[in-house]
Amino acid sequence: MPTIAEARTTWTATVRFTPGSYLKTRRTAQLLSVHDVAARIATHPHLPEHDLVAWLERIEADVVPASIHTIDALRSVYRFDRSVLDSLAAIARGERDPIHTPRICRICACSWRCSCRRDGEECGWVAGQDLCTACEQRAVPSTGAAAE
Ligand SMILES: [Zn+2]
Ligand SMILES: [Zn+2]
Numbered sequence: 001m002p003t004i005a006e007a008r009t010t011w012t013a014t015v016r017f018t019p020g021s022y023l024k025t026r027r028t029a030q031l032l033s034v035h036d037v038a039a040r041i042a043t044h045p046h047l048p049e050h051d052l053v054a055w056l057e058r059i060e061a062d063v064v065p066a067s068i069h070t071i072d073a074l075r076s077v078y079r080f081d082r083s084v085l086d087s088l089a090a091i092a093r094g095e096r097d098p099i100h101t102p103r104i105c106r107i108c109a110c111s112w113r114c115s116c117r118r119d120g121e122e123c124g125w126v127a128g129q130d131l132c133t134a135c136e137q138r139a140v141p142s143t144g145a146a147a148e
Helices: 019-029 034-041 052-060 068-075 082-092 133-139
Strands: none
Touching: 019 052, 019 082, 034 052, 034 068, 068 082
16 A cells, blocks of 8 residues: 555545644644643744634634744644645635645544654555545444454
8 A cells, every 4th residue: 555645646535624623633633732732832933922722722713814923833833734734725715626625634634745654654545535544443443353
């Protein structure tokens, strides 16, 4: 099976991510709370200092768009693909056809430029699904020893 990076750009949009839900899913996949993120970007210039948590929640709810400074600050805290975020923002603004939604894992929101690595192995796509192999076992409830 090719890794996500080898498969590069493919389109399979079963979950309609928005810029905010994409950022939120990447954050939670890396086991960070909004409080964790707020604490780590609190010293960043160009960001509103009052109530960072509420402000991050508004970005994740697509109430306000993330500025370039915000995106830079967030990228210093957790991994996400800026080109995927740009694509989703363009779709949200109606400037890009949703058919060209980048393929994004529905569980962890990884993508070909931002794939998962576990034990030195990169994830791949589960055939025909917006699901990566790193998340496959979590997505499908185990039925016991049958699959071993
Ligand atoms: Zn995944
Ligand atoms: Zn993955």
